[in-house]
Amino acid sequence: xxxxxxxxxLVCALISQAGCVMLPIPTAERKVLAGTPVAExxxxxxxxxxxxxxxxxxxxxxxxxxxxEARLFVYNWEMRQGILFWAVGAYYSGAAGVADIPKHYMLLxxxxxxxxxxxxxxxxRPARETYGDFLKEWIRNSDKGNRGxxxxxxxxxx
Numbered sequence: 001x002x003x004x005x006x007x008x009x010l011v012c013a014l015i016s017q018a019g020c021v022m023l024p025i026p027t028a029e030r031k032v033l034a035g036t037p038v039a040e041x042x043x044x045x046x047x048x049x050x051x052x053x054x055x056x057x058x059x060x061x062x063x064x065x066x067x068x069e070a071r072l073f074v075y076n077w078e079m080r081q082g083i084l085f086w087a088v089g090a091y092y093s094g095a096a097g098v099a100d101i102p103k104h105y106m107l108l109x110x111x112x113x114x115x116x117x118x119x120x121x122x123x124x125r126p127a128r129e130t131y132g133d134f135l136k137e138w139i140r141n142s143d144k145g146n147r148g149x150x151x152x153x154x155x156x157x158x
Contacts, residue, residue: 020088024101027082033100035064035077038107038122046109046117053115063109070139071118075107102127108138118142 038060045051045059056073057063063073082101088094104125112118119142125134 019090021086023085025083025085027080029079029081029103031080031100033078033080033102035075035105036061037077037079037105038075040122043107043120043122046120048117048119049112051117053111053117056109056117060107065135067135070135071111071113071115072135072139073107073109073111074135075109077105078102079105106134108135110139110142 042060046056053073060075064076065074066072067074079102080100081103084099084101085096086099087096104127106123106125107120108123109120110118121138123134123138125131
């Protein structure tokens with residue numbers, strides 16, 4: 001009986017106060033939220049300094065972004081990495097809902113001036129980093145070193 005009274009009291013206290021609650025819940029990455037995922041197996045045909053731009057388009061389709069100046073193709077997709085339950089209340093009114101928490105994946109393919117793959121990489125764009133900043137950093141890193149080397153799979157957890 002004492003526990004029931006405590007729970008009722010806490011519920012009444014929470015209802016009468018203003019505030020919000022956010023509860024993120026991790027999930028398995030099974031649901032595609034946007035785009036078409038590119039699996040590692042689909043990249044087996046790419047050989048740096050050999051595979052051409054037209055071969056990439058024939059196998060993977062048109063990219064989501066083409067940055068001509070940097071000779072870069074970008075394929076994007078988002079997977080659900082979690083669910084966010086939220087509730088906002090103030091006295092006798094409130095609202096609640098559910099939202100997906102996305103994880104932003106990218107396949108970046110850079111070509112040389114003969115339209116052959118120079119390097120490629122699967123990567124995760126951190127939620128706090130803008131799309132443009134991420135691409136500029138990726139290009140800047142390719143200019144510093146590893147010319148002609150392919151980085152297979154940099155799915156990091158920044």
